[in-house]
Amino acid sequence: MTLHDREESELEFGRVLAFSDGVFAIAITLLVLSIDIPTVPEASNTLPLPEELWDVRWQVVAYFISFAVVGLFWVHHHRMLANLRGFDGTLMALNLVVLCFIALLPVPTELLGEYGNEAWGVWPYAVCMACVSLAMGAIFRYAHRNDLLREPPATPAALRAQQLRTLVPAVVFLLSAPMAFVSPLLATGMWALLLVTRYLIPAE
Amino acid sequence: MTLHDREESELEFGRVLAFSDGVFAIAITLLVLSIDIPTVPEASNTLPLPEELWDVRWQVVAYFISFAVVGLFWVHHHRMLANLRGFDGTLMALNLVVLCFIALLPVPTELLGEYGNEAWGVWPYAVCMACVSLAMGAIFRYAHRNDLLREPPATPAALRAQQLRTLVPAVVFLLSAPMAFVSPLLATGMWALLLVTRYLIPAE
Amino acid sequence: MTLHDREESELEFGRVLAFSDGVFAIAITLLVLSIDIPTVPEASNTLPLPEELWDVRWQVVAYFISFAVVGLFWVHHHRMLANLRGFDGTLMALNLVVLCFIALLPVPTELLGEYGNEAWGVWPYAVCMACVSLAMGAIFRYAHRNDLLREPPATPAALRAQQLRTLVPAVVFLLSAPMAFVSPLLATGMWALLLVTRYLIPAE
Amino acid sequence: MTLHDREESELEFGRVLAFSDGVFAIAITLLVLSIDIPTVPEASNTLPLPEELWDVRWQVVAYFISFAVVGLFWVHHHRMLANLRGFDGTLMALNLVVLCFIALLPVPTELLGEYGNEAWGVWPYAVCMACVSLAMGAIFRYAHRNDLLREPPATPAALRAQQLRTLVPAVVFLLSAPMAFVSPLLATGMWALLLVTRYLIPAE
Numbered sequence: 001m002t003l004h005d006r007e008e009s010e011l012e013f014g015r016v017l018a019f020s021d022g023v024f025a026i027a028i029t030l031l032v033l034s035i036d037i038p039t040v041p042e043a044s045n046t047l048p049l050p051e052e053l054w055d056v057r058w059q060v061v062a063y064f065i066s067f068a069v070v071g072l073f074w075v076h077h078h079r080m081l082a083n084l085r086g087f088d089g090t091l092m093a094l095n096l097v098v099l100c101f102i103a104l105l106p107v108p109t110e111l112l113g114e115y116g117n118e119a120w121g122v123w124p125y126a127v128c129m130a131c132v133s134l135a136m137g138a139i140f141r142y143a144h145r146n147d148l149l150r151e152p153p154a155t156p157a158a159l160r161a162q163q164l165r166t167l168v169p170a171v172v173f174l175l176s177a178p179m180a181f182v183s184p185l186l187a188t189g190m191w192a193l194l195l196v197t198r199y200l201i202p203a204e
Numbered sequence: 205m206t207l208h209d210r211e212e213s214e215l216e217f218g219r220v221l222a223f224s225d226g227v228f229a230i231a232i233t234l235l236v237l238s239i240d241i242p243t244v245p246e247a248s249n250t251l252p253l254p255e256e257l258w259d260v261r262w263q264v265v266a267y268f269i270s271f272a273v274v275g276l277f278w279v280h281h282h283r284m285l286a287n288l289r290g291f292d293g294t295l296m297a298l299n300l301v302v303l304c305f306i307a308l309l310p311v312p313t314e315l316l317g318e319y320g321n322e323a324w325g326v327w328p329y330a331v332c333m334a335c336v337s338l339a340m341g342a343i344f345r346y347a348h349r350n351d352l353l354r355e356p357p358a359t360p361a362a363l364r365a366q367q368l369r370t371l372v373p374a375v376v377f378l379l380s381a382p383m384a385f386v387s388p389l390l391a392t393g394m395w396a397l398l399l400v401t402r403y404l405i406p407a408e
Numbered sequence: 409m410t411l412h413d414r415e416e417s418e419l420e421f422g423r424v425l426a427f428s429d430g431v432f433a434i435a436i437t438l439l440v441l442s443i444d445i446p447t448v449p450e451a452s453n454t455l456p457l458p459e460e461l462w463d464v465r466w467q468v469v470a471y472f473i474s475f476a477v478v479g480l481f482w483v484h485h486h487r488m489l490a491n492l493r494g495f496d497g498t499l500m501a502l503n504l505v506v507l508c509f510i511a512l513l514p515v516p517t518e519l520l521g522e523y524g525n526e527a528w529g530v531w532p533y534a535v536c537m538a539c540v541s542l543a544m545g546a547i548f549r550y551a552h553r554n555d556l557l558r559e560p561p562a563t564p565a566a567l568r569a570q571q572l573r574t575l576v577p578a579v580v581f582l583l584s585a586p587m588a589f590v591s592p593l594l595a596t597g598m599w600a601l602l603l604v605t606r607y608l609i610p611a612e
Numbered sequence: 613m614t615l616h617d618r619e620e621s622e623l624e625f626g627r628v629l630a631f632s633d634g635v636f637a638i639a640i641t642l643l644v645l646s647i648d649i650p651t652v653p654e655a656s657n658t659l660p661l662p663e664e665l666w667d668v669r670w671q672v673v674a675y676f677i678s679f680a681v682v683g684l685f686w687v688h689h690h691r692m693l694a695n696l697r698g699f700d701g702t703l704m705a706l707n708l709v710v711l712c713f714i715a716l717l718p719v720p721t722e723l724l725g726e727y728g729n730e731a732w733g734v735w736p737y738a739v740c741m742a743c744v745s746l747a748m749g750a751i752f753r754y755a756h757r758n759d760l761l762r763e764p765p766a767t768p769a770a771l772r773a774q775q776l777r778t779l780v781p782a783v784v785f786l787l788s789a790p791m792a793f794v795s796p797l798l799a800t801g802m803w804a805l806l807l808v809t810r811y812l813i814p815a816e
Binding site: 221222225226228229230232233234235236237239241244252253254257264267268271272275278279282286 | 420423424426427430431434435438441497500504507508511512514515518519522523527528589
C-alpha cells in the first residue's frame with residue numbers, strides 16, 4: 001500500500017476525513033439513545049416533574065459528560081489529521097481503531113448513566129476512552145516516525161511536549177479505572193482534569 | 205489556540221461545518237425514533253386504521269413540529285456560520301454547546317409526543333431549545349466582538365436588529381416554559397410565533 | 409431572503425446538498441431498525457433457521473423495498489438539485505418537506521413489514537411517499553417558474569414530459585392507497601411500476 | 613442515462629461518494645445498537661463486573677468483528693471508487709446494492725452476538741457479506757468492461773489478479789455459510805482469512 005500524498009489525492013484524503021468526521025458525528029448524536037424515557041403513570045400528573053423523569057437526571061448528566069468528552073476528542077482528532085501530510089494503510093487501520101472505540105461509546109455511556117455509582121458503571125467508560133487515547137497516540141507516533149507530519153515538532157522538547165499531551169488523556173483514564181473501585185465519583189472527577197490539561201502543557 | 209482563517213485553511217473550516225451539519229442531519233433524522241409503533245391485536249384488523257395506531261398521531265405531530273424547529277435552526281446556523289470569517293477554540297466550544305442540545309432533542313420530542321397535554325411534557329422541550337438559542341446568540345456576540353464576522357452589521361441599528369433576531373427564539377422558548385403550567389397547548393402555540401419572527405424584524 | 413447563486417456561494421449550496429444527502433443516507437440506514445430480532449427459545453436450536461427468525465422475512469422484504477424506493481428517490485433528488493442554478497428560502501423550505509417525509513419512512517416501513525397484509529399496513533407508506541413526490545414536484549415547478557434551473561427544458565413538450573415524470577410517482581402512490589383496501593399485495597405491486605416509469609416517458 | 617465524467621461533474625461524483633461514505637459511516641456506527649445492556653439487579657453490586665454484563669461479552673466481540681469487516685470493506689470500496697473515471701446509472705444501482713447489504717449488517721451482527729454458537733446465528737452474516745462482495749465484484753467487472761476505470765489493469769495477469777482479489781471475500785463468506793452447520797466457530801474463523809488475503813495476492 002503506497003502513501004497517498006495530501007496534495008496529489010485531496011479527494012481521497014478528504015474522504016477519510018469525511019468518513020472519520022461522520023463516525024464522530026453519528027456516535028456523538030447516538031449518545032442520546034442512552035437516555036430512556038420511562039412510562040409515567042397517571043398519578044404523577046400533578047407534579048412539575050414526575051419522579052420517574054427526575055430519575056433520568058443522571059443519564060442526562062452522563063450524556064453531557066460524554067458529549068463533552070467526544071467533542072474534545074473530535075477537536076484533538078481534527079487537529080491531528082489536519083497536520084498529516086498524507087496517509088497510508090497503517091494510519092487508516094489505526095484511525096479505524098480510534099473510530100471503533102468512539103462508536104462503542106454509547107454503551108459505556110449508558111452504563112455510566114444508569115450505574116454511575118458502581119465501580120463497574122464507571123471503569124468500562126474509562127477503559128474505552130483510554131483505548132481511544134492510546135490509538136491516537138499511536139497515530140501521532142507513527143506519523144512522526146514515518147515523516148508524515150505536515151509541521152513536525154521543531155525541537156526534541158516540542159516533540160516530547162506534544163507526545164506528553166497526547167498521552168495525558170490515556171494516563172488519566174487508565175488511572176481512573178482502578179480509582180472507580182475506591183470511589184466512582186472520584187474517578188469521574190478525574191476526567192474533569194482533561195479539560196485543564198491543555199493549559200498544563202504549553203502548546204506548540 | 206490560534207484563529208483559523210477561512211481562506212487559509214478552507215479544509216479545516218469545512219470540517220467544522222460538515223461536522224455540525226452532520227450532527228444536525230442525524231439529530232433531525234433520529235427524531236423519528238420518538239414514534240413508537242404499538243403492537244396491534246388481531247381484533248383491530250377490520251378498521252381503516254386500528255385505534256392503537258390512531259393513538260400515535262400526537263407523536264407524529266410532535267415529530268413534524270420538531271422537524272420544522274430543527275430545520276429552521278439549521279437554516280439559522282447555516283447562515284451564521286456562512287458569515288464567519290474564521291473560527292477559534294471558543295467558537296468551537298460554543299458550537300459544541302449548540303450541537304449538544306440539538307442532539308438531545310429526540311428526548312424532549314418524545315416527551316412532547318407522549319405527554320404533550322402535561323406541563324412537564326412541554327417545558328423540557330422549551331428549555332432545550334432556549335439553550336440552543338442562547339448558545340447561538342453567544343456565537344454571534346463573540347464573533348462580532350472578536351471581529352470574526354465576514355460582513356459585520358454596517359450600522360448600530362443593524363447590529364441591534366440582528367442581535368434581537370437571534371434572541372427572539374430564546375425569549376419565546378423561555379416564556380413558553382412557565383406558560384406550559386397554565387396551558388401546554390398555548391405554550392406549544394407560542395413556538396409557532398417563531399415561524400413569523402423573520403417577518404417581524406426587518407432582515408439585513 | 410435573497411437568491412444564493414451556485415457559482416458565487418458554492419460552499420453554501422454545497423452545504424444544503426450535503427445536509428440533504430446526509431438525511432437521505434441516515435434515513436436509508438435507519439430502515440434497518442424496522443427489523444426486530446425476536447428472542448429464540450432453546451428448543452429451536454436444531455433447525456437450520458428457527459421459526460421465530462423465519463417470521464422476520466417480511467420485515468426483511470419491506471426493508472429491501474424501502475431501500476430501493478429511497479435509493480431511487482435519492483437519485484431523482486440528486487439530479488434535480490444538480491440541475492439547480494441556485495436556491496432561495498422557498499426552495500430550502502420545500503426541500504425540508506421532502507426530507508421530513510423521507511426521514512419519517514422507517515415508521516411506515518415497520519408497519520409495512522409487520523402488517524403488510526392489512527390495508528392500514530400499506531396505505532401509510534403510500535401516503536408518505538406521495539408527499540415526498542408532491543414536494544419534489546413542487547421544487548421542480550417553483551425552480552422552473554423562478555428561472556432557477558441550470559438547463560431548463562428546451563421545448564414545451566420537454567417541460568411537459570419532465571413534469572409528468574416528476575408526477576408519476578405521486579400518482580402511483582396516491583392510487584395505491586385506496587387500492588390497499590382492495591388488496592394490500594396489489595397496492596405494493598403498483599410501486600414496482602415506478603422502477604419502469606423512467607422507461608415509459610422519454611428522458612431528456 | 614449518460615455517463616457522468618468525473619472531471620466534468622466533480623460535484624455530482626462527489627455526492628455519490630459522500631452518500632456512500634455516509635451510509636458506511638452510519639452502518640458502522642449503528643453496529644453498536646446490537647449490544648444490549650441488561651438490567652442489573654441490586655444483588656450484583658459487589659462484583660467487579662456483574663454476571664449480567666459479562667454475558668454481553670460475545671456481543672462486544674461480534675461488534676469488533678463486524679467493525680473490522682465493515683472497515684475493511686470501506687477501504688476496498690474507497691479504493692474502487694477512487695479508481696473510477698466516471699459513473700452511470702448501472703454503477704449507481706450496483707452501488708446501492710452494496711450499500712443495501714452494508715446497511716443491513718446490524719441485524720446479522722446482532723444474531724452473531726447473541727446466537728454465535730448456532731449455525732443460524734452465523735450463516736446470515738456470511739450470506740449478507742457475500743452479497744456485498746459479489747456486488748463489489750460486479751462493480752469492478754462492469755467498470756472494466758465499459759472502460760470506466762481510471763487506471764485499468766495493464767496486463768491480463770494484473771486484471772486476473774485484481775478480479776481474484778475482489779472475489780476472494782465472496783468465496784470465503786460463501787464457503788463459511790455451510791461450514792457454520794459443522795462448526796460456527798470455524799466459520800467465524802474463516803473470516804479472519806480475509807485480513808490476510810491482501811498479502812496472498814500481489815497488489816498492483
